[in-house]
Amino acid sequence: MSELKNLKITAETKEIIDSLVKNHGGLQRDFIYKMAVYFKNTGTNPDSFLMPSPTEELKKFRDTIIGFMRKQEADYIKPTFGKMQSLMEMMVRLIEEEKSNTEPKVSNALKQNKSLATPSESTHQIPDDSGEIRRLKNQLEIKRQELQTMKKYFLEICDSVEKKSTGMQKKNVILLDEAKFQDSYKWVRTFEI
Secondary structure, three states, X not given: OOOOOOOOOOHHHHHHHHHHHXXXXXXXHHHHHHHHHHHHHHOOOOOOOOOOOHHHHHHHHHHHHHHHHHHHHHHHHHHHXXXXXXXXXXXXXXXXXXXXXXXXXXXXXXXXXXXXXXXXXXXXXXXXXXXHHHHHHHHXXXXXXXXXXXXXXXXXXXXXXXXXXXXXXXXXXXXXXXXXHHHXXXXXXXXXX
């Protein structure tokens, strides 16, 4: 058995040690020995150990949450908005192209066939229900229907935009349910120019 020594401690320290020994069980001398071994093995200096204040802990937690939100914004939200912006620009461009492409096709076809453009100058008129005119009218009607469908999808997207908080800023957010989004996405993917 090793030799025992006396330690001078304050009454408050004795109460703390007694409370810890009572909670964990064992003897005081064994508990003090384990504390000394712990500090020796971990290299922790008890003088440098400060209990963090609740304010500091809340600040760390807040910084963690803000960091997480910024990471989500950078990794997911901004790329999604970029894709949606590109999709909206593409839809606007497609609408403008379709609008400009459908009207000239009919007028060019009419200009090429002078008898249709100016019937009074021609001695031989082609009836309105001729094959070429019917084909052009059918194409025009199909393009009008496609344009109407595109306009419907585009307006649904535009109508579902709201100003929302995204991280530290307020930005436009498209609140479109999954079914409507998938429906418009599939239609745009199958759309041919």
